[in-house]
Amino acid sequence: MIQLTQTAVHASPDDIRKLAEEFEETGCARLPGFLAPPILKPMLDWLGEARFEVRYEVHDGSVFGTTLSVPETERSLFLLHFILNRAELFKAVEQVARCPEIGNFRGRLHRTTAETNQHIDWHDDAVEARTLGICINLSEDHYSGGVLQLRGPDLRMRAEVGRAPAGDAFLFRINCGWKHRLTPVDSGGRTVGVGWFRTAPDWREYALNVARSRLILARDGEESR
Numbered sequence: 276m277i278q279l280t281q282t283a284v285h286a287s288p289d290d291i292r293k294l295a296e297e298f299e300e301t302g303c304a305r306l307p308g309f310l311a312p313p314i315l316k317p318m319l320d321w322l323g324e325a326r327f328e329v330r331y332e333v334h335d336g337s338v339f340g341t342t343l344s345v346p347e348t349e350r351s352l353f354l355l356h357f358i359l360n361r362a363e364l365f366k367a368v369e370q371v372a373r374c375p376e377i378g379n380f381r382g383r384l385h386r387t388t389a390e391t392n393q394h395i396d397w398h399d400d401a402v403e404a405r406t407l408g409i410c411i412n413l414s415e416d417h418y419s420g421g422v423l424q425l426r427g428p429d430l431r432m433r434a435e436v437g438r439a440p441a442g443d444a445f446l447f448r449i450n451c452g453w454k455h456r457l458t459p460v461d462s463g464g465r466t467v468g469v470g471w472f473r474t475a476p477d478w479r480e481y482a483l484n485v486a487r488s489r490l491i492l493a494r495d496g497e498e499s500r
Contacts, residue, residue, distance in 0.1 A: 277367050280311040284363035294371045294446075302425050302448035303434035304371050309411060309444035314358055319441065321351035322413060322466060327386055332395055340395030340457070345384040355382050355468050359409075360478045368446060368472060374406045375474050379481035382470020384413070387421055387460050395457040397426075400449045405471035408455075410436070411444040418463030428452030438465070 277286040277294070298304040310318065325345050332340035345352050365377035381403075387393040400408060410423060418438055425434040425447055436445050447455060449471065 276308055277306050277364070277371075278308055278311055279314060279358055279361075279364065281313050284361060284367055286367045291367065291370045295373065298371050298446065298448070299373075301434045302427060302453055303436065304446045305436070305439075306444040306446065307439070308442060310358075310442040312442075315442040318351060318354055318468075319413060319415060321349070321354065322384065325349045325351050325384070330385065332398070334398065339398055341391075341393050342385040342387050342395065343393070344386075349384070352382075352384050355384060355470070356380065359470065360482060362478065365472065365478070368407060368409075371446060372407050372448065374472070377406065377472045378404070378475045379473050379478040380409075380470055381473055381481075382409075382468055384466070384468050386464055386466045387457065388464040389418070389420070389460045389462045392459055394459040397454045397456045399451060399454045400471060401451050403471075404473040404475045405449050406474050407472040408447045408449050409444055409468075409470055409472070410447065411468040412439045412441055413466045413468055414438065414464065415441050416463055418460055418465050420459055420461030421465035422458045423447070423455055424458065425453070425455045 276290055277284065294304040294306075322345075326349065327343035327345055330342050330344035331338050332342070359380040359382065364380075368374075369377055420437075422435050422437045423445075424432060425436075426432050434447070
């Protein structure tokens with residue numbers, strides 16, 4: 276397994292080898308217990324207080340999905356970026372996916388719920404220097420449906436991932452010809468952290484940009500009161 280703690284990234288060479296074999300075969304590598312409890316608990320607590328807004332997934336002017344998404348100002352989203360932008364983690368997932376050198380992580384926190392038809396159609400995410408995807412389950416309550424499906428260039432289904440314990444995650448391949456989609460939730464609600472390991476910019480530059488953006492958002496929020 277690969278696990279994030281407050282101070283380290285744990286991954287043995289044998290774990291990396293097994294995950295690399297799974298990823299090569301299916302385009303997906305499952306990471307049980309990815310978030311250690313001291314990281315997972317505050318994330319879940321902050322998500323419980325977070326505000327979600329409707330988000331439309333758009334490409335070339337066409338809507339291909341709808342979710343509920345946490346705004347940039349929420350501290351839960353800042354925590355997601357803080358814990359995943361680690362050079363040690365980048366090295367571990369590079370070995371699993373055999374992908375180019377990773378510069379930074381950029382993600383979202385989103386939710387889909389039953390009886391809304393919220394879903395995301397087939398797409399490849401191969402934009403904005405994205406080289407590898409990750410999805411982290413952050414749902415404490417039971418739900419059904421909401422399956423992420425992954426298919427290869429030959430249109431054959433390679434992996435399907437449904438509900439897992441909170442804190443579990445999986446990596447998925449991003450490449451031209453590889454596509455994935457999220458099916459509607461049948462009951463309950465699905466909350467996840469999703470995002471992309473990207474080849475540029477470097478994570479130090481990216482961290483500075485994120486910090487500047489948060490300061491601007493905070494300042495604008497104060498001025499509008």
